[in-house]
Amino acid sequence: MGELARAAELVTAGGTVAMACHVHPDGDALGSLLAMRLLCEEHGVDAVASWGEPFTVAPHYRFLPGLDRTVPPHQVPVAPDVMVVFDCSSLDRLGSLADVARKARELVVLDHHDDNPRYGTVNVVVPDAAATAVIVRRLAEELGWRLTHDVAKCLYVGLITDTGRFQYVHTPEAVFHLAEELATYDLPIAEITRELFEKHRFAYVQLAAMALSRAELDPGLRFIAAWVTAEDLARYDVAYEETEGLIDLVRRTAEADVSCVLKEAPGEGLRVSLRSIAGTDVGSVARRFGGGGHRHMAGFVTNHSIPETIERLKASIAAAP
Ligand SMILES: [Mn+2]
Structure with missing residues (x-):
């Protein structure tokens, strides 16, 4: 059967x-x-x-x-x-x-x-x-x-x-x-x-604007990272769940093939979302960090800090097939 x-x-x-x-x-x-x-x-x-x-x-x-x-x-x-x-x-x-x-x-x-x-x-x-x-x-x-x-x-x-x-x-x-x-x-x-996809509270729109304005682009690696801390969520009065679509704003960046959003989830550590629009297999990258997902869409959770995780990710993407 x-x-x-x-x-x-x-x-x-x-x-x-x-x-x-x-x-x-x-x-x-x-x-x-x-x-x-x-x-x-x-x-x-x-x-x-x-x-x-x-x-x-x-x-x-x-x-x-x-x-x-x-x-x-x-x-x-x-x-x-x-x-x-x-x-x-x-x-x-x-x-x-x-x-x-x-x-x-x-x-x-x-x-x-x-x-x-x-x-x-x-x-x-x-x-x-x-x-x-x-x-x-x-x-x-x-x-x-x-x-x-x-x-x-x-x-x-x-x-x-x-x-x-x-x-x-x-x-x-x-x-x-x-x-x-x-x-x-x-x-x-x-x-x-x-x-x-199209409706958000004004508080989220403002939080997204802040997160986009401080995002970091690595043009050589064609990698972009944006992040939201627990403090950001508290300051803007936005729930963690409301930020799910942030990655879809970040991935619009023409100069990047791999996009990343790092978010401090209350009581869970740092949740990292990855998207790839070119050849990089972000699923395999995520697996190296104990996570998983598809070739173009993946994620993982870590206890490392945001700057440390971005550095480790860059190294991993540079080495990815
Ligand atoms: Mn599914």
């Missing part, structure tokens, strides 16, 4: 299905998780959906349907019979829910990261898929479950987040077929785009 068929069988095996996505969920992680949670509800499958601490969501994702049905991670059954995890390239990325996943009798991994070590008992890992949302669509088809307006909205969010609104290198033709199908559910396309 194929992995997808096995995943479908486990979801409908009876009993509560525990579900989780990676910590600091992005649009694909959340969209995939919520779509599956909504589909389960629609089809009488009891499901508990969450993600590891901090159990918060960035303001630009708050419009997603089904968020009100998610529960804090401590309410997830400790040793579930079946757990399904979404968009999570490694067990570590589940944060405080990693232990639950370890204790699950069956662990279904739905993911598209090419460095995923296939840590589940069932692994639907499709590196060619532009988003985990694509895999959730396939699972729904396998289950014979029709989409609804809300499910389509969640999947569409996953699709446009991970392809950067169909802009990134990894935007295969299949993405447009799925987008077309999802759009038939009468989605408010302009409204979704505005919520996700």
